[in-house]
Every structure is written in C-alpha cells, then in structure tokens.
C-alpha cells in the first residue's frame with residue numbers, strides 16, 4: 023500500500039503486489055510453490071477514481087452505491103501462484119495492440135505523453151519473440167504498470183508486468199536512448215520462459231532468468247545490431263565475473279535462502295551459457311530446441327533436465343557433457359594463450375598453446391573457432407579445448423598476421439592472451455566483432471600505442487566513447503589531430519552520448535576557444551549534452567555558473583541534473599534551501615542518489631535554521647528508509663559520514679534529532 027491515507031502530498035496512492043518468491047500466500051490461500059498452476063479470478067473494490075490491473079481480462083466493472091467500483095478480472099489459462107497480481111492507482115492507460123490483443127501501458131498522468139516513448143516497442147517485441155520461439159504470444163493481453171517505491175527492478179506477473187519508477191523517462195531522457203528497453207524485453211520474454219513454462223523449483227530458477235537475460239541480447243541484436251548486443255552481453259559477463267560467484271552451481275539444490283538464487287549466476291552467467299549453446303548448435307537448432315521445450319512443457323513446470331532433452335531431441339547430440347559442466351557445475355575457465363612460429367624443424371607451421379589455469383581442478387570442454395589470418399584473409403578452424411594444456415598446429419604459407427582464438431567471441435572465460443602489438447593492430451583492422459575491436463583498443467590504451475586514436479572512427483558509438491575516455495589519460499590527449507576529431511564529434515555527432523563524451527573531453531582542456539560549443543550544447547534536447555555544456559560553461563566562468571545552474575534547474579535530470587545540483591550545492595546559500603532540498607527529495611531513488619546524499623548533507627552544513635535542518639534530515643531519511651534492510655549495512659556508512667558532520671557542527675538538538683531518526 024503506497025501512501026494509503028493520502029497523507030504524503032508528494033506521492034500518489036497506489037497498490038501493488040509482489041509474489042515472487044512466495045509472498046502471494048500472505049494475501050490469498052494457495053500452495054505457494056512455482057510448480058503449482060491454476061486459473062484465477064480476482065475482484066477488487068476500489069474508489070471509482072482509480073483503475074485496476076490484474077492477470078487475464080477485465081470481464082466486468084460495477085459501480086456501487088457507496089461510490090466505489092468493483093472490477094472482476096479473469097485469467098482462464100493456468101499459471102503459477104507467484105505470478106498473480108493486483109495493481110491499483112490513478113493511472114493513465116495508453117493502448118496498443120498485437121494481433122487484436124490489447125497491449126497497454128499504465129503510467130501516472132504526468133508520463134502519459136511519454137508512455138509510447140518508453141513502452142511503444144512492445145508490440146514489435148511481442149511479434150519478434152513470437153517468431154523466434156515459434157510460439158505465438160500465448161496470453162489474452164499484455165499490460166505494463168509502473169509502481170511507486172517498488173524496490174525490485176521489475177516483475178513478470180502474467181499479462182501484467184510491474185516496473186519500478188526508473189522506467190519513467192521524459193522526452194529529453196529518451197533522446198539519450200531508452201534506458202529501460204532491455205528490462206521491458208526481459209519481462210516480456212518471461213511471458214514464455216517463466217509464465218508459460220515455469221521453473222519447477224527456485225533451484226532451477228535459471229530456466230526462467232537465463233532466458234529473460236538472453237532475450238535482452240536477442241532484442242538488441244535484432245533492433246540495434248550485433249555490436250550493440252555484444253556490448254550489452256559483455257557488460258553482463260563482467261557483472262558475473264566480478265560477483266565472486268565461482269563456487270555457485272547454476273542449478274542450485276543447496277541454498278540458505280531461496281532469495282539467494284536471484285543473482286549474477288542464474289541471470290548473467292545463465293545468459294552467457296545460452297549464448298555459447300546457441301553458437302555450438304547453430305541458430306536453427308537453438309530456436310527449434312526452445313520451441314520444443316516450450317511446447318512440450320506448456321502450462322507446466324520445467325527444469326534444466328527438460329531443457330537438455332529438448333536440445334538432444336532437436337540436435338540428435340548427447341548434451342550431458344554441456345549440462346554437467348555448466349548447469350550442474352560451477353566456475354569458469356581461465357585461459358592462457360600463447361603463440362609460436364619459426365619452431366625449429368617445423369617450417370610452415372604456427373603453434374597455439376592454450377592452458378587452463380583455474381585452480382579448481384575442473385577442466386572445461388570448450389568447442390571454439392580459431393581464425394588464422396594471412397594476407398588479410400582468415401581461414402577458420404573449429405577445435406575443441408579439452409585438456410589442461412592443448413596445443414594446436416596450423417599449416418601456413420607465411421607468418422600469420424593474427425591467430426584469433428575464440429573468433430566468434432562467445433566464451434565465458436577470463437583470458438591472458440599473449441598477442442603481439444602487430445597481432446592486435448591486425449585484429450582491429452580485420453576481425454569483425456565488437457570484442458575483437460574492444461580488446462585491441464584496450465590493448466593500445468594500456469601500451470600507450472598511437473593506434474588508440476583509430477577508435478575515434480569506429481562505426482559503433484560505445485567504442486567511440488570508450489576511446490574518448492581512454493585517450494584523455496594517454497600521451498596523445500593533446501595531439502592536434504585527436505583534438506580536431508573530438509571537436510568535430512562535439513559539434514556534429516548524431517549520437518547524443520558520443521557528443522556529450524566529446525564535450526566533456528574538451529572541457530578538460532580548459533581552452534576558451536570551445537566556449538561556443540558549450541553555449542550551443544547547453545540548449546540541446548539531450549540532458550547528457552546539455553549537462554556537458556553546463557560543465558564547460560562553469561569551468562570557464564565559475565562566477566556565472568550559479569546563475570546558469572539556477573536558470574536550467576527547472577528542467578534538469580540525468581547529467582544536467584547532476585551538474586545543476588553540483589553547482590547549486592557548492593555555491594548555494596541558506597536562501598537556496600527550498601530549491602536544493604526539493605531537487606534532492608524529488609530525485610528518483612538510485613545508486614547516484616547515494617553519492618548525492620553526501621553532497622546534500624554537506625550543503626546542510628551551511629544551513630542554520632533548525633526547522634530547515636530537520637526537514638533536510640527527513641529528506642535524507644526518506645531515501646534511506648526506501649533501501650531494503652538487507653542492503654543497509656552497505657549504504658549506511660555513507661549516510662553516517664554526512665550525519666556525523668551535521669551532529670558535530672549543529673549542536674545538541676540536531677544531534678539528538680539525528681539519533682532519533684537514524685537507527
């Protein structure tokens with residue numbers, strides 16, 4: 023129940039439920055396990071001004087004598103109890119369709135103009151996923167609703183997905199790209215993997231989450247190209263590698279808490295495993311196997327074993343080795359790759375030695391492609407890594423320009439790849455994948471090689487941005503050609519994020535000749551570009567920055583919002599309290615806001631009025647109390663730093679007040 027009595031004037035009254043894992047049995051009688059399935063009817067009686075949302079279709083609405091209204095929702099296909107949902111609030115509903123079925127978006131009225139900007143690709147996604155799986159969208163409708171103070175990212179309730187407030191973006195934010203699109207794809211794909219066929223147990227949650235995770239790749243690849251999808255996939259893989267989960271099995275029969283399985287192993291690693299599986303069996307067999315799993319187990323539960331049987335039936339291959347290694351095992355390979363040529367007595371032969379250096383004693387079996395380049399053309403070899411050390415010999419007519427191990431860049435592994443400078447130069451020149459180019463550019467940056475500048479002309483925006491950031495700490499940062507290339511990007515690049523990165527680069531030079539670029543940027547529709555422009559203006563003319571920040575503060579989010587806040591907090595006085603406190607309080611809960619909290623607490627040191635100080639402290643606590651209890655041990659220390667300074671500076675009354683609220 024969000025603001026049920028309407029006492030908080032800054033927040034609407036809403037209701038949302040969250041079932042997963044076993045919370046729906048708190049409000050209905052059910053056997054609350056994911057392997058249960060049933061149809062469902064829900065009636066909700068609400069004040070007439072509110073709309074309701076539940077699973078299936080709204081069958082009837084009846085106005086009652088007391089001014090309330092009773093809505094009757096019916097779901098006539100079986101699904102699991104954790105997917106049952108109720109949502110209530112003062113929402114605007116925007117409607118699209120897919121093959122005559124309603125596709126709707128429930129947003130607060132302020133966001134109604136942007137509902138299609140945020141969710142409008144949903145019908146195309148439904149079509150795309152229906153075609154990929156060969157199972158046409160199985161449910162009667164698909165609705166998405168945004169709930170206040172919803173602390174999980176989003177939830178795939180059957181036909182009624184709930185999103186957190188981060189889904190809300192206005193037109194200017196959408197100019198920088200829809201930050202929520204992959205989540206929209208993720209929850210939608212759960213309508214097949216999760217809702218149509220449901221993980222048999224929490225131990226098997228990966229058969230829901232790995233597919234939802236991988237759907238982000240599939241959608242990105244189809245809609246924005248392979249580079250874009252590969253970049254997203256690579257970030258997800260880093261998320262797993264940095265999570266310290268090497269000892270956790272993908273299918274986990276032993277856990278201390280069922281919530282623990284919702285982690286980087288079930289999601290990110292699961293998605294990376296599906297990506298390797300797709301590469302191994304090929305696209306036709308991969309998507310046929312998904313179809314087989316979905317149709318064989320529809321309206322029932324499935325586990326990793328059923329997924330293996332589907333792949334075996336379609337491919338005719340035994341897949342036990344793959345499942346034992348990845349699904350019922352843990353860890354990932356750490357590969358050391360060395361290259362030799364001119365071996366005595368072995369003329370015309372290039373040697374590649376691949377060692378598995380993980381200390382776990384587990385040796386991985388990895389089918390991979392190796393591309394051997396001579397004279398700019400590649401010859402492909404498909405090989406298996408199977409031993410602690412594998413040595414491969416390739417016949418060549420001359421010294422290879424590059425031997426590209428894992429040429430499709432699909433491996434979930436950590437690599438020490440001992441290529442030469444020349445090899446990486448050729449890799450950037452010839453090899454096509456995002457990671458081929460990224461690895462080469464990272465190497466150029468690490469070795470301070472001038473080739474790093476080639477990344478400024480890459481066809482992919484994220485690699486351009488990556489290059490701009492890397493060059494700024496390289497010996498080539500003041501190179502006239504580099505500077506003029508980046509100046510062009512700052513003026514003209516079509517991608518707003520590239521443009522913003524280029525402007526940020528120019529700001530660091532401190533050169534006043536770029537002032538007109540900043541002045542033009544500050545009025546850009548993109549908050550990233552405008553924020554970079556304001557940063558440039560404030561760096562060159564700090565006395566004017568405060569006036570500028572106030573001027574642009576009426577519509578400032580994202581990077582522009584951060585920049586405005588930074589300037590106001592640094593230069594503001596007690597007279598600016600209302601404005602600064604309000605912009606802090608209304609900033610959406612996020613990781614960024616934790617950093618902003620420390621700065622806001624720093625600003626409060628300039629405030630002397632006790633009522634204002636308490637209000638500021640209340641705003642900080644409003645945010646802190648939204649953070650779920652289990653995460654507070656991580657974030658409370660940063661809150662404490664700010665509070666301790668206030669306690670020390672503002673005397674006994676404030677000290678006592680902080681002690682009474684911050685517990």
Ligand SMILES: [Zn+2]
Nearest residue numbers: 208212231234
């Ligand atoms: Zn999910």
